[in-house]
Amino acid sequence: MANWKELFIKSASAIEENWDKLSSNLSNKLGLHDPIQIVPYRTYGTATRVYVKGRVLEDKKITSAGDKDTILNNLLNMYKRFESDEVAGAELKVTLPGEEHKTTTDEEGYFVLDLNPITPIVNEKLWHHIPLQLTNAPIPFDGSVEANAEVMIPPPDAEYGIISDIDDTIINTSATNMLAMGRTVLLNNARTRLPFAGVAEFYKALQLGRNGKRNNPFFYVSSSPWNMYDLLKDFLDLNSIPAGPLLLRDIGFGGSAALRGGHMGHKFKEIKQILEAYPNLQFVLIGDSGQEDPKIYHEVVKQFPNRILSIYIRDVQLPDREKIAIDISESLREQQVEMIIVDNTVEAAEHAAKIGLIYSETIPAIEQEKKEDKGQEPGKEDATVL
Numbered sequence: 314m315a316n317w318k319e320l321f322i323k324s325a326s327a328i329e330e331n332w333d334k335l336s337s338n339l340s341n342k343l344g345l346h347d348p349i350q351i352v353p354y355r356t357y358g359t360a361t362r363v364y365v366k367g368r369v370l371e372d373k374k375i376t377s378a379g380d381k382d383t384i385l386n387n388l389l390n391m392y393k394r395f396e397s398d399e400v401a402g403a404e405l406k407v408t409l410p411g412e413e414h415k416t417t418t419d420e421e422g423y424f425v426l427d428l429n430p431i432t433p434i435v436n437e438k439l440w441h442h443i444p445l446q447l448t449n450a451p452i453p454f455d456g457s458v459e460a461n462a463e464v465m466i467p468p469p470d471a472e473y474g475i476i477s478d479i480d481d482t483i484i485n486t487s488a489t490n491m492l493a494m495g496r497t498v499l500l501n502n503a504r505t506r507l508p509f510a511g512v513a514e515f516y517k518a519l520q521l522g523r524n525g526k527r528n529n530p531f532f533y534v535s536s537s538p539w540n541m542y543d544l545l546k547d548f549l550d551l552n553s554i555p556a557g558p559l560l561l562r563d564i565g566f567g568g569s570a571a572l573r574g575g576h577m578g579h580k581f582k583e584i585k586q587i588l589e590a591y592p593n594l595q596f597v598l599i600g601d602s603g604q605e606d607p608k609i610y611h612e613v614v615k616q617f618p619n620r621i622l623s624i625y626i627r628d629v630q631l632p633d634r635e636k637i638a639i640d641i642s643e644s645l646r647e648q649q650v651e652m653i654i655v656d657n658t659v660e661a662a663e664h665a666a667k668i669g670l671i672y673s674e675t676i677p678a679i680e681q682e683k684k685e686d687k688g689q690e691p692g693k694e695d696a697t698v699l
Contacts, residue, residue: 511658511683531557
């Protein structure tokens, strides 16, 4: 079976690569290229190690999300996201204090740098901005093409980090129902997709912690494809949910991307890299019972003892999935880690306050936001929201 899967992926990769070359050559001959843009992704690092990732694409002019966007607008923007024209072989200059680095995009237009700055980056705020500039490309471009990469560098006095799932944890995507999920993803935008009730205030309370400095770092790990990056980033920003690196998944056939494992493999790999990047920082994990989060988090606890402070799992109201989560939570007691299965945000916040992760004074604001959010979601019952 594995040989057949590998053969299929290699064949699909070859077809995709040949199609991309044919399409690029035709566009070159006809002069049909769109303007080039650099799309930097929010990433993370330390004072002595910086991780920069992004993509160089032709600008499809995806419009900003509006409250009155039609279904056709949303469908057209989603088509543009997945019908991306990547720019392979583009050369970029990356500037750190006192030094410059060069990188070239791969066949899917991605660029990745893992840098050790000569001068340690000392930043009182969570975010550090790194200038990027396009210096050369295989297709014509006018003027200066620039962007700033946002790199989160947690300060030494951060109390703990928070790693959160996205789908069915902070936003309702109905990931356990393919038809409902497709309808939600395709027909909505960053403004019309609503967060689960109370999530923004709860996450703000976790970021604030107990030191009052609002410097606890957030990381968002999802199996959504990188093509959805702009929509998810805008969703977090529009709903005042704390910013953090979005660690998504490449769905292309290029290279070995398709051989890296499924939902569980991708998410565990990303979480493992985060914990290894910050060996002195403990973490809170947040997810839902709909897919593999309880199993993934169980494995994280086993491989990283004494690193996980608490786990919160939103119950998606599927009895078989809830039983799996309950069984795992009982097993985790041996590692003295609580996995709390909750029906709503307030339950999670009350537990977090009880064990000293957040101020109990933040709970009324979470309760109030929960009521206001539920007013936007008529027909929702308490048991359906985190």
